Amino acid sequence: MSRPVRIRTGLAALSLAALALTGCSVSAPSGGSASSTAGSSPAAGAASGSGSSAPAQDKGTVTILTHDSFALPDDLIARFEQESGYTLVTTAPGDAGAVVNQVLLSKDAPVADGVYGVEDHSAHRLVGQEAVAPFTPADLPASAQDLVVGDAMTPVDRGQVCFNTDPAWFEENGVAEPTDLDQLREPQYAELTAVTSPVTSSPGLALLAATTAEYGEDGWQGWWRDLLEGGAKVDASWSDAYAVDFSGGEGKGEFPIVLSYSSSPAFAPETAVLEDSCTPQVEYAGVLAGAENPEGAQAFVEFMLTEDVQAAIPDTMYMYPVDDAVALPAEWEQNAPLVEDPITPDPAAFDARREELLKEWTALAEEVQGS
């Protein structure tokens, strides 16, 4: 009978657990310890919060709601805390869409001071609903000037959604590579194409916006219908499309054309961008209306535009710095420059009709796929 021993082991584990809970714990924000111990030892985090890495003049915490791709080198965050005097706390409820919804849901009693990662069309929504407070950093880079939304949303980084191709596949199969967006609706190319759903993924939404701009109010449905009836695959997320279905991706799938980003070839140099299909995406930061610590949020927005953060953005968040004076990493410069003259929808107009368009797209997709 070894049972009593096991029970004792269980009890030991239990009391350890109880200790962990009372020492509480896991979840305590790791204060100013972002430098090296992020997420490691909570005890160390608590200690260092008031110890070594605490700024000279402690001005409390600033809470930023971000999308879940937010990441910056620890030393940059430490420097922000050191120089501004604020302790940075971030919450990431999900993708950019989830961030916008949280801001709107808690508009009357904001749970954060600032927000980062809002896409261009949603930026207009937040401004329209007065969920963000007016603020524009003083030293805005020249390339960012025209992108500011309503004097409240500051552009931080940008990118382009583009179809990517696998040139090796086209060479092997003796098919000419497509060169423009309109070709993809031809059955020959439609069946080679994997897209993501505009409802569930942000590149899909950008493509929907691009097609409304390119084909007009009454034309975009035709493009999509041809594409879907031609046998294009609709995936739920970027990783499903790129990592499973794309022949140039990790899964070595069956589709040599995939909806992805202009930056993707930086990580897969043998793939190419279908330049004619590119459409811009801009990510914004802003100060929430009614924030408890608006100064802290302002400091954060300014911090995101500093040269070091801008330079770190490609490697940490896979976007291009909004400040075009900041150099891109070599692989980006070589394989994944931003495309000139992309399809540029009007974000405000698209946002106003977003739900309607998505519902129309859903009905169209359900009709085609269901038949």
Added chain:
Amino acid sequence: MPSPATTTPARPPRRRPAGAGAGAGWAAAGVVPVAFLLVFFAWPVAAMLWRGVAGVDAAGDPTGALDLNAFAEVLGRERTWRILGQTLGMAAAGTVASVALGLPAAFVLHRRAFPGRKLLRAVVLVPFVLPTVVVGVAFRALLAPGGPFGWTGLDQTTAAVVLAMVFFNVSVVVRQVGALWSALDSRQAEAARTLGASPARAFRTVTLPQLAPALAGAAALVFLFCASAFGIVQTLGRPGYGTLESEIWVQTAVYLDLRTAAVFSTLQLAVVLAAVALSGVTAARARRALRLGTAPLRPLTRADALPAAATALTGALVLAPLAALVIRSFRSPEGWGLRNYALLATSPGTGFAGGVTPLEALEQSARTALDATVLTLAVSVPLALLLTRPFRSGAARTAQRALDGALLLPLGVSAVTVGFGFVVSLRVQVPELAASGALVPIAQAVVAVPLAVRALVPVLAAVDPRLREAARTLGAGPARVLATVDGPFLLRGVGLAAGFAFAVSLGEFGATSFLAAADRPTLPVLIARLLGRPGADNYGMALAAATVLAVLSAGVMLACERLRPREAGSGGI
């Protein structure tokens, strides 16, 4: 997780009533756990539903009146009923298939001895605690055109979604039914055989009715899991095959149309309540006195070919995606090797720049899971004790049954509703709590409590009531009876419940992804993020991290198996 129904029938008909004082004591014991579930589950859900039905005036300010226009509008759409039909159809198919495959597997894994039995039992449980993002990728890697099973043409079909539902949930049937089966006295079936019944007839007329309560309980759980499946429907399905859950997600997360979402949430709640009620009625009808004991394990023989084949099929269904995942995790741009695993400790550089490393996330996961486990036990133990008290008053027994049913709700209600509910209720009212990060283990505990209670109840129900009576006759007070009679059983059950809570929390994705801080993600959340990043290294790291998570879950499950009381019926009823 045998259901309470499996062993409650063994209670003898006559017992001494619990005194009024003890009754008040029990009511007090129930206050904290029930309050926990009210605050951290009922409140968020109600807050979300209220936003959907609260009337607003032209300026958008609440009027305090009900506005049910959305119901009329949404219920009037043909599409709503199609989605309801698809949900019920897929969940029913998933449930039937899980039971059909799980029943023979329960027999083989719990009544037959063969090498590797314990390992297989643990492996079958792994999918249950794996995050759906990982499973989605593993499944699609198998089924996508060009994959090893691409020829089946199953990619993005309803069949693929149902297969994934079975993959996730077959273990529920194996465990619940197996626990009862292993304690079932086989002499009745043997007697039937002696009297000339064929094995099939003996099974149908004797064994199957005996298993009915466990089957009903397991089927209800599986149905709830299938009906609220989200990730696999999103990843493996395609437009046009939405379910209530995915529609709630779209209405809430994409359109922020809380009125429409509230209608779909209400429909989902109705489906959940109906499933719980149906299972309760079936279990009650099937309730009968059972002879429970410890049935000896027999070696697997040729006569078991049919169930063995079904078990092999189940094993293959579970193992194939897991194997695909593990094998793929060893492949990197540099060829086969451990590169992806070596990357798990890296943050800047190679493929993964900035932020938390998978190893740090794993540590965060383990810490969170530890907190969630303690919370789960603190809530589940009093609840399980309450549910197994042989109360005499009808009102108390009705309350017991209601509590038992209500406990299933967290498993069936949309994680999206709960997640957004946290935002509009707790985050607003208690911002300090939200900022402290404590909501993550709490949300995980809400999901784990129903399962932990279901692991504890059968063990406690196996306590021979005569032991308690004897103790009382000898002059022991209620507290002493609890400590000396129930205590040892409880300790044994707690191991299993704790293991379950830990594993479930380790794999929890839905609620956690809503609430986790950006700089302190848990491993499943980080895996989902890695999958969303470009580069072969990020993908490789995601697969390696998922493998680590799977192995860890299997390890916890294996340890549970060892900690587990001999069997539910070992009390010798």
